Each structure stands twice: as C-alpha cells, then as structure tokens.
Amino acid sequence: QDDFHRVMISFLFCYLDYEYQINRPIVLSGIQKGAPFKRPFGDWGASLVRRLMVKGDMNLLADLLKASKWSDGAMSAELSYAYSEALIKDPSIFLSELQNEGATVRKRIFRLLADNTLSADDMMKVRSFLTSQCHDSNTHRLACEILSVLSHE
Secondary structure (H helix, E strand, O other): OOOOHHHHHHHHHHHOOOOHHHHHHHHHHHHOOOOOOOOOOHHHHHHHHHHHHHHOOHHHHHHHHHHHHOOOHHHHHHHHHHHHHHHHHOHHHHHHHHHOOOHHHHHHHHHHHOOOOOOHHHHHHHHHHHHHHHHOOOOHHHHHHHHHHHHOO
C-alpha cells in the first residue's frame, strides 16, 4: 500500500486506458498532501497526473491546482509546467477551474505561472485568448490577472 511503484503502475494502466476509473484515484494519491508512499516525491506524482491531463483528462486540472498549496520546490516546478500545458491545451477550462480556487491558491498559481514554459507561439495564442476574455466574459478579471503575470517576464 505504501510502495510508490503502485502509483507508477496505476499510471501505466491509466495511460493505456486499462481500468482508468479504478487506477485514476491511485495516481492522484501521488500528489495529495501527506501521500502515504515511501519516497513520496511530489514532482514525479505531479508529472504523472500532468501527463494524464495532457492526454485528455482535463478534470485532473482541479487536483493539480489544489496541489499548489503544499508543493515544494521540485513539485512546484512540475506544477508550473502542468499549468503552462493546461493553458495551451484549453485556456477556457484553465480559467474556469482557477476561478473555483480561493485567492491564496490563485496567488500561488500566479507565481508558478510566472515561470511558465510557453513557447513564443504558444504565448501569443494564450495572450490572444486572455485578451479576448478581458473584454467580455465572466472570467474577465481573472484573465486580465493572468495576462498581467505572463506579461511581466
């Protein structure tokens, strides 16, 4: 129960779409605060969850956002990468999920987004989307805040 290989095996099953719903919670347990595994390295847990999100399970974004509350240096770097990829993959879902978080979590996520891994092309696309949201949407304030964070590179 406390062997970190359990999370890695469950990730493999999820990635291969084998009993996804059974294995998904085990993969998510790798990013929970106080994960019950020997050698609980949050960065590898975040990396596994990020990969499943990028593969198509955008519902995992909410868990990745919450993980910013207790992330350490290496895990924070991995979360920064995950947030960058979520912004590229579906910025509207990113805004929607981020809107559900409290101000403290959002500030932490903004700091992590400042260290984003967006390419110049991706940055242009994300900025274009956020700019359009700043003018007319229910997430306009949040979109403008993210735009401000991304503009201060």
